[in-house]
Structures are given as structure tokens and as C-alpha cells.
Amino acid sequence: MRKLRVALAALMFAAIVFFFCDFTGIGADYLGFTVRCQFVPAIMRASLLTVAILVLLTVLFGRIYCSVICPLGILQDIVSHLASLRKKLRFAYRRGKTLIRAVVLLIFIGLMAGGLCAWGALIEPYGMFGRIAANLFAPCYRWGNNLLADWSQKAGNTLFYRVEILASGAALAAVVLVILVFLAWRWGRFYCNTICPVGTFLGLLSRGALVRPRIDKSRCNKCGKCARICKASCINSSEQKIDADRCVVCLNCTTQCPQKAIAYRFPSKIDGPREASKQAAAGEKAGEPSKGEV
Numbered sequence: 001m002r003k004l005r006v007a008l009a010a011l012m013f014a015a016i017v018f019f020f021c022d023f024t025g026i027g028a029d030y031l032g033f034t035v036r037c038q039f040v041p042a043i044m045r046a047s048l049l050t051v052a053i054l055v056l057l058t059v060l061f062g063r064i065y066c067s068v069i070c071p072l073g074i075l076q077d078i079v080s081h082l083a084s085l086r087k088k089l090r091f092a093y094r095r096g097k098t099l100i101r102a103v104v105l106l107i108f109i110g111l112m113a114g115g116l117c118a119w120g121a122l123i124e125p126y127g128m129f130g131r132i133a134a135n136l137f138a139p140c141y142r143w144g145n146n147l148l149a150d151w152s153q154k155a156g157n158t159l160f161y162r163v164e165i166l167a168s169g170a171a172l173a174a175v176v177l178v179i180l181v182f183l184a185w186r187w188g189r190f191y192c193n194t195i196c197p198v199g200t201f202l203g204l205l206s207r208g209a210l211v212r213p214r215i216d217k218s219r220c221n222k223c224g225k226c227a228r229i230c231k232a233s234c235i236n237s238s239e240q241k242i243d244a245d246r247c248v249v250c251l252n253c254t255t256q257c258p259q260k261a262i263a264y265r266f267p268s269k270i271d272g273p274r275e276a277s278k279q280a281a282a283g284e285k286a287g288e289p290s291k292g293e294v
């Protein structure tokens, strides 16, 4: 599962970066869906179907959007992964910043509702990534293309041609990128679970996600290894709890547990009476016996 998640995220990231960098029209023709499925652009376009699909995906499977679809999240994962090459188990459980998250979400909603979208884009993930991609990645891509064009023309080849390099917002994009890289290098998904308004909204939905990382308390020996690899700092290993609100479904924890006690799964009787009774109630509603009655 984790390998599949990483592969999908890598494909999504490459496609979105190419969409922003491409000047031939191929990206716009074939990769427009990568932008259309982003949360804030979908709301801005009033694309109810896209929003409904993303909401349903989150309610069922947790913040998959944050691990596979959002390019800003994937960019932070790349930085965090590079930092983890030096020290793999580098995180620790932290309490959620509920008040800050709520205030930022309300400010964001106020800005968007008040028509101040340019201000909202300063803290919203797609606007931030778009600024970085269009003003930093794309100029580098074009610069590389122009080098190839010069070289190929000298060799009598016209396969590449020079293009204009535009980077009017590079300074602001560079500031945003430096801050983001610093936060991801130091604290993993800190931006996602402290500032991002989309992450806060999706976190509310994912609290009761049907499928999510769960700890089998009968197997867990509270060693804390899962908490130290969790880039969202949302695993409280001493209490054997995972804060589903902040979990970005990276699935790193599921491959690290020496007891095989943590897995991305449906609820079951091993999760205790609360989850078991929920499951039993669901079974009775459907007119079926619960597992415990079989």
C-alpha cells in the first residue's frame, strides 16, 4: 500500500510540475485534470462533483488528498524524506494546534467570501504551489531548454528552440519556498497541520474516516517507533492513539512497527468496545449479525 501511495504521489507531482513548466501545449492538453482535481480551484469553479468526490474520499479513506493529490504536500514529503536520510526516526508526538488551525480556516473563508482571493492564495496550498512552480520551476525548465536549444542549433539540429523566460514573481515564490522547505525539513508536515486551511477542513472530515491507520493495542508494546517516523506528529504511542484529524495517510508507520501492530484498515473488535459497538450497530442496521454474534 505504501509503495502504491508513493508511486501515485510521484506521478501526480511530475504531472503537475510539467503542467506548469510546459510551453508546448502538451501539458494544457493532457494534464489539465491534475489541476482541476485540486480542492480550492474546484471550489472556485463551483465544481460540485469534484468537491463531492474529494469529500467522500476523505470521509472513507482519510486525507488521501494530502498524500497523493496535493502538490504542496508532496513537495513537503520530498523535503522531509531528504531530511530523514540523515536521521530516520526524527519526529515526536505533538498536540494538535486546534485553535490556530480554526482561526486560520476562518480567516481564509472570510478572505475568499470577501472577494480577497489574492490574499487567500497566500496561505492556500494550490496558490502557494502554483506561485513556486510558475515563478521558480518553470524559469529553470525554460533556461535548461534554452541551453539545449543553443547546443542543438550549433550541432545543426532544430529540435529545440529558444523561449522567453518569465519570472516576475520569483522573489515572493522564493520566500514561500524557503519557509516551506525549512518547516518540512525540521518538522515534516508542520504547515499542513498548523496553517493549511484545506488540511484543517479535510482533517475535520477524516476524524471518523472508515479506513485509516489503527493500532492493535493487544500487539503494541508502546515502543514509540511509529511516533518517531510520523511526519504529522500525530501518533501518541504511550496512549496507543492516532489523531486521525492530522494523519495525512502517508502509511510510513505501517511499515515500521516491529510488532506489526499498526495497519491501514477498517475498524474491528480489536479496537475496543467503542469501535466494536459502532460496527455492531452498523451490522444490525443492515440486518446482519455482527462479528461477535457469529
Ligand code: SF4
Residues within 6 Å of the ligand: 065, 066, 067, 070, 071, 072, 073, 074, 125, 191, 192, 193, 196, 197, 198, 199, 200
Ligand atoms: S494539508 Fe494542505 S498543503 Fe498539506 S497536503 Fe493537505 S491540502 Fe496540501
Ligand code: SF4
Residues within 6 Å of the ligand: 215, 219, 220, 221, 222, 223, 224, 225, 226, 227, 237, 256, 257, 258, 259, 260, 261, 262
Ligand atoms: S511501533 Fe508498533 S509496537 Fe511500537 S508503539 Fe507503534 S504500534 Fe506500538
Ligand code: SF4
Residues within 6 Å of the ligand: 213, 229, 230, 231, 232, 233, 234, 235, 242, 246, 247, 248, 249, 250, 251, 252, 253, 254
Ligand atoms: S499516522 Fe502513520 S499514516 Fe498517518 S501521518 Fe503518521 S505515519 Fe503517516
